[in-house]
Amino acid sequence: MTTVDSRQIPLEEYLLDDRSSYVKLPTVSLPEGSEVLVGDEAWRAAMDMATTATGHPLVAVDVYPGADVAAIADRIRQVLPEADVIDVEDEAAADRAVIDALIARNLTDDRVFGVMSHFTVDEFYDAQRLAALQRRIEERTGPTVIVGWGADLAAGRRADALVLVDLARWEIQQRLRAGATNWRADNGDEDILRKYKRGFFVEWRTADRHKRTLFDRIDLLVDGNAALDVAGAVRGGDFRQALSDAATAPFRVVPFFDPGVWGGQWMKSTLDLDPSMANYAWCFDCVPEENSLLLEAAGRIVEIPAMDLVLSRPRELLGERTFARFGAEFPIRFDFLDTMGGGNLSLQVHPLTEYIRDTFGMAYTQDESYYMLDADEDAVVYLGLKSGVDADEMLAALRAATDGEHPFDAEKYVNVFPARKHDHFAIPAGTVHCSGANSMVLEISATPFIFTFKLWDWGRVGLDGVPRPVHLDHGEQNIQWERDTEWVERNLVGQVEELRREPGLVEERTGLHELEFIEVRRHWFEQEAAHDTEGTVNVLNLVEGDEVEIVSPTGAFAPYVVHYAETFIVPAAVGPYLIRRTANSRSERFGTVKAYVRGTRTSDA
Structure with missing residues (x-):
């Protein structure tokens, strides 16, 4: 008998009678007549586009941070041996020490949380080196290709052909986990949470701000997620038309799945995922900030970040009123949390709006809800505090539990409600909560998604063997102690x-x-x-x-x-x-x- 945990639950219990036809790689059609170029075809096409414009063609290949600029430049040299290929980052980027000092306040000393940045890409370049590079480009006497994040800046926005090598954040995370560094950093061995923090609070915000200035001008978009020899590329006009079409019809983003210490078996079996994995804890099924879109023509694919659609077509996608309220951000998040045959989520609380704004620079907070897509008979949700709980006593017990020797008695302080299929539990920010084991949660929430203050993690360590971070200092400033049993029953359960x-x-x-x-x-x-x-x-x-x-x-x-x-x-x-x-x-x-x-x-x- 195949089992999924120490209680010897048969895996067959997690199979539906009719297996799902869940599509893991949904696509968005490119306009009729589009051509997806593959591998080296893209670089030849880019030079052809530039050659028609000037006697000394200049191609700017602007690269999203996380892509391997050196490998891209080497590939272009092989394909276009007649061109002078320049790595703009090596030529003109600021020194690492300068960059580290510039962003230190935004990164903070915390392992997980930083402060949202408002940098522009030019701030990461040395002004004198950049000016020298621009003079060299202006004085070119033959075909020239400049490659790197900010190549358009180095070209003075006057390249004869502009190429964007785009990259999805999920792919960046996989590379960081495998030992890649952040942009111009020497941190290959650093904790993945710290690498992610640098991307989330600094690099990706800056890169999206820069990328948004390119969309209307790019001549070619190259898929930076795939290997260089098979990467797809699409002409700028077809890329823009595909985004316009996507903003006027239903679509799905590409979901991604990840294991976790509390992960379960429901998604693995029901959604037909890799059976060799120990578990799946997460699925980001609709988080455009993290997910991709697959643009397709004649069976060929170009993967782009779903945020490209949000950034380039916000009014059509979001609507005028939602855009006026949030700007070019997708405010709603759907994801899966699978604890079927797994364990409890961490006991946690999310920041209030004022706190997340003043502390982390976010405009709105991580309000949540748990919709029970499925649940076993023993499934529960921990939600709100028991009436009469003494705040000082509970916080003292939580602090004592951080030593690993004094387990926190969650059920002494926190309400436990039975959870049944299709129940829906509201979790406004400031409410202590977590899903228990043997649940399949569809989380319907506001988009900020890393601002979880763990209060107690049931004595576990992460998959890397390191204790997962607990943030009691943040948590105690956000717990709403008046959300007791009566308040929760009246406001958050069975609504x-x-x-x-x-x-x-x-x-x-x-x-x-x-x-x-x-x-x-x-x-x-x-x-x-x-x-x-x-x-x-x-x-x-x-x-x-x-x-x-x-x-x-x-x-x-x-x-x-x-x-x-x-x-x-x-x-x-x-x-x-x-x-x-x-x-x-x-x-x-x-x-x-x-x-x-x-x-x-x-x-x-």
């Missing part, structure tokens, strides 16, 4: 309100508290359910049923098929849409949960 009932259709409001900005609606239906974005982005998951399709009543887009447990995005620009069973559907009933930003619909005006 389901029926809004509409028709033959074959029920619409409910469920989940998030009035302190949170996300509205969640659940639709149960037998044949179809009508929706309307009403001018704001919708994020949905098929929580019941095998397969549905998203249809435009006017035929504005082709029917889009969605399977059980898949999260999908309906851009604000879509307007009215139907969700209905497909000809292949075998389920008798279907259920979707839909999230959107409160107060941004046209009917709210």
